[in-house]
Amino acid sequence: MKVATGAGQQAVGSERMTAVILAGGLGRRMGRVDKGLQLLDGKPLVQWVLERLAPQADEVLLNANQNTERYETFGYPVIGDQIGGFAGPLAGLHAALTRATHPLVAAVPCDSPFLPTDLLARLRAAITLAGADVATARTFDQAQPVFCLCRRDLLPQLTAFLAAGGCQPTLWYQTLAAIEVAFDDQADAFRNINTEDDLTSLRRLSQ
Numbered sequence: 001m002k003v004a005t006g007a008g009q010q011a012v013g014s015e016r017m018t019a020v021i022l023a024g025g026l027g028r029r030m031g032r033v034d035k036g037l038q039l040l041d042g043k044p045l046v047q048w049v050l051e052r053l054a055p056q057a058d059e060v061l062l063n064a065n066q067n068t069e070r071y072e073t074f075g076y077p078v079i080g081d082q083i084g085g086f087a088g089p090l091a092g093l094h095a096a097l098t099r100a101t102h103p104l105v106a107a108v109p110c111d112s113p114f115l116p117t118d119l120l121a122r123l124r125a126a127i128t129l130a131g132a133d134v135a136t137a138r139t140f141d142q143a144q145p146v147f148c149l150c151r152r153d154l155l156p157q158l159t160a161f162l163a164a165g166g167c168q169p170t171l172w173y174q175t176l177a178a179i180e181v182a183f184d185d186q187a188d189a190f191r192n193i194n195t196e197d198d199l200t201s202l203r204r205l206s207q
C-alpha cells in the first residue's frame with residue numbers, strides 16, 4: 001500500500017462524494033452505550049462529527065442500528081446495516097454503498113469529534129491521482145482504516161467479502177487498489193473515544 005501525503009493537493013478531483021457517519025457499533029468498551037449519542041460539552045458526538053463532515057460532502061448519511069428516531073432528529077437520512085450480527089464498520093460502509101447517490105463514498109467513525117476539515121478533499125485527491133479504489137488515512141505509524149473513501153461500485157466486492165465472513169477493513173483493503181494518505185500534521189484530529197475515561201479526559205481538555 002502506497003503512502004501519499006496529499007497535503008496541498010486538496011483541489012485535485014471533482015467526483016461528488018457521499019459521506020456516512022458510522023454509529024452502528026455496540027460500544028462494548030463504554031458499557032454498551034450508544035456512543036454517537038454520548039455528550040461532549042453538551043453536544044452528542046455525532047453532532048460534533050456532522051459539523052466537521054457535512055461541509056465536506058455532497059450528501060450525508062447516518063448509519064445507526066439502534067435509537068433510529070433520535071438519529072433522525074439530526075436531519076439526515078438514517079440507514080441501518082443490512083448485514084446482521086454487528087459485522088463491524090464495513091457493514092455500515094456496505095449499507096452506505098447501497099444507498100449513496102454519488103460515485104465516491106466516505107466513511108468516518110462517530111467517535112472522533114475533531115476529524116480533519118480537509119479529510120475528504122485529501123482522500124479524493126489521492127484516489128484521483130493514484131487511480132485507486134480506496135483511500136484511507138494514516139497518522140505517523142498508525143493506520144486509521146475507519147476513515148476511508150472508496151468507489152461506490154465496489155459494492156459487489158464488499159458484499160462478497162462480508163458474505164465470506166470477512167470483517168476487518170484492512171483485510172478488505174488488501175484485496176483492492178488501496179492507498180494511504182498521511183495526516184501526520186493533524187494526528188490529534190483522529191483522537192477517538194473508546195472508553196468512559198477517554199470521554200472524561202476530552203471533557204476536561206475542552207473546559
Ligand SMILES: Nc1nc2c(ncn2[C@@H]2O[C@H](COP(=O)(O)OP(=O)(O)OP(=O)(O)O)[C@@H](O)[C@H]2O)c(=O)[nH]1
Pocket residue numbers: 022023024025026027028029030035063064081085086087088089090091092093108109110111146194
Ligand atoms: N454499522 C456498523 N458500525 C460499526 C459496527 N461496529 C463498529 N462500528 C462503528 O465503527 C466505528 C469504530 O468502532 P469501534 O470503536 O471499533 O467499535 P464500537 O462498537 O463503537 O465500540 P466497541 O464495542 O467498544 O469496540 C464506530 O463508529 C462504530 O460505530 C457494526 O457492526 N456496524
